[in-house]
Amino acid sequence: MKAHYLKFSVLAFGLMATAGADAQEKPERPKLFPPSSSFNTWSFGINGGILAPTVISGKNDFTNWKADIGYGATIKNQILPALGIQADFLAGKLKADNSRDWGNGMAPVSQYDSFETKVSYAASLSANLTLANIYWMNRENVVRPYMTAGYGLMGYKVTLKDQSGVQTKFNAGENVEEAYLPVGLGLKFSLSNSVNLDLGYTMNFVDGDNLDGYRSGPQNDKFSYSHIGLEFALGPKSKTQLSSYNPVAALQDDYITRNASLQAMLEADRARHAAHMEEMNKEKMRFLSDSDKDGVSDYFDKCPNTPAGIQVDGAGCEIKVTTVVNPVRVVVTEEDKKVVAEAIRNLEFDFAKSTIRSTSYPSLNRVADLLKSKDFSLKLAGHTDNVGSNAANMKLSKDRAESVKSYLVSQGVNPSRVEATGYGESQPIASNKTAKGRQQNRRVEFTLY
Template sequence: MKTHFLKLSALALSIIVTAGANAQEKPESPKLFAPSSAFNTWSFGIHAGILAPTVISGMNDFTNWKADIGYGATLKNQILPALGIQADFLAGKLQADNSRNWGNGLPPASAFDSYETKVSYSASLSANLTLANIYWMNRVNVIRPYMTAGYGIMGYKPTMKTSAGVETKFNAGENVKEAYLPVGLGIKFGLSNSINLDMGYTMNFVDGDNLDGYRAGLQNDKFSYSHIGLEFILGSKSKTPLSSYNPVAALQDDYITRNAALQASLDADRAKHAAHMEEMNKERMRFLNDSDKDGVSDYFDKCPNTPVGIQVDGAGCEIKVTSTTTVVNPVRVVVTEEDRRIVAEAIRNLEFDFAKSTLRSTSYPTLNRVADLLKSKDFSLKLAGHTDNVGSDAANLKLSKDRAESVKSYLVSQGVNPSRIEATGYGESQPIATNKTAAGRQDNRRVEFTLY
């Protein structure tokens, strides 16, 4: 037995050295809900170990078992992170004798003194359950315990000997074919992205009482296999093996990544909107400040520092009274179709800087004609500012009011009496089109003129 253990130790050492020489860094895990094509799912393994005609639950029909070398190979397809379908192939030799008494002190009653069974072949198909991918706390599954259970067919040739050395070949030396059930436990160590060190123990329950060539009763025979070997992951080295993929850890990583990206986006938006609101307030104050309190904003006031109580025109300059003529019968105000056309054209051409109340110069020519109309016919004008629904209600209400005031300030700067103009804002409360389309939102961003 000592010789067998030395052989097995040398084999294990050579396996570890070979695997270490091929180790490499693991690639990044695939994205969440990646298809199976993003992983390596096939693997091939070779292994060797100790075959023994006994399992944890008991012996067969001989009292003293002996260990011998077994060897085999596996082919596995990983269909889920925690579940694979595995084909196992095993061969080797089993030995035992009756050199001891049974545990109850009674000597063996067999006519044979020893036996040797050559396991010509055994092939099974098993389910391989990877426990590391069930235990969610394992974020990096370098160490992966597993369980296997399946069904197989094996062929073997028992040879028995009497104490006198007479050999008897069971079944005339031909292979005995029986079904068996393999049940095992093991652990795999990820040596690299493409190589695993595999260590395991399998109990094999034979559907017959002839593995040792001796039928002693109704109890079927069994044998065990303790192995060490290498599993080679087939496929691209840039892909992650599906057996080492942890879906729960991937879900958490995806959540953390998305949350960080969303937080960064929100922080950037807050900073952007804060700067925008500050700029809008500065622009608003340019139109609202009236240092000399004459009713004309400093932005349009061409005669600053006018004394208090002096009547001024739209440019903030003092009105010189040159006549004391009193109009006894004022002309009744009549708004004609031409007047309405001038106002409608001014509405169509009215433009502001984006998200601001600053008038663009393209609006000036048509507004000048409105100013001339107000001055020549002594009309009054109501300005109503409106916006779309983009942004908060408070910001939209403020912007609509500021835009109406901006139009009023410009008309006053052209000589229109400020008392003849009323400016108000309604925000997004009175849309004339849908806010679900760009064209509809464009129509809703407007300043309406009403002559009376």
């Protein structure tokens, strides 16, 4: 018995040493819910262990079983993270004798003293169910408990020996073939990205009562196989094994990654908005400040430091009063009308606001130059469509007309020569039932005189 355990220990040490050469690999962290093509799904294994002609809490026809070395191999295709189809191959020897009684004074029932069964082959096809993926301190080391159950065929030869030492060949020494049902439990330890250490125990229930060469009753024979082995994944080393994929861990990684990305984006937005608010506050202070107290804010004041008490225009410059001896008749030419018409076409405001867009400034500047050079007067009439309340539309039309006036005044136009009036939705020039008609009704009319 000691010799058998020594052999098994040497086998186990050899298997673990073989795995050590591949233990430095780093598995690629699988993404969230990837396709099966992202994994290695095929594997093969080799194993060795103890064969015994009994199972846990079970009895056969001989009282004293003896352990012997068994060896085997596996081929597996992993269909799902928790389910694989596995082919097992097993061979070895089974031994037992009647050197003790059953207990409670019960003598052995067999007339034979001992038997030895040579298992020539045992081949089965089983379902391999992974019960859990357990990550401990290092997330890349995984323990996977599993369970197997299947169906197989085996062939064996039995040699019996009576108390006088006479040997008898069961079935005339010919190979006996029987079906059997393997049911097992085990643990797999990931030694690396492509190598697993496999520890397992399998109970094999034979469809016959002749595994030991002795038929004692209705109960069929059974045997067990305790093994240690290595499983090698087939495929690129950059891919991880489908059986080791843990959706919960992948979901956690995805959450951590997304959360970190969102936090970084939030911090960037906060910094950007803070800088924008600082610029807006600076602009606000420029609008509110009036250093020379002339009633024109520093933002629009083109003549700063005007002496106190001096009457100024919209640009903050002194108004010089001149006496007109011979009034000149004002004549509006076709070129003047074109300048005004261009300003009307190019006039744009921010949506639902009275803020003039900068694209309108060049054409408004030409209107301002015209008003200053020819001493024209201008009437501004603001209009809206019928979307919204009457009061809101009236206010918006008035504000937009006043906004145009303020801009012209800021360019040096005499404020007394510009009249701004709002009419709201009361004077449409097209139907408000269509988008095109509503767009035509949203306007500021310029009347030059």
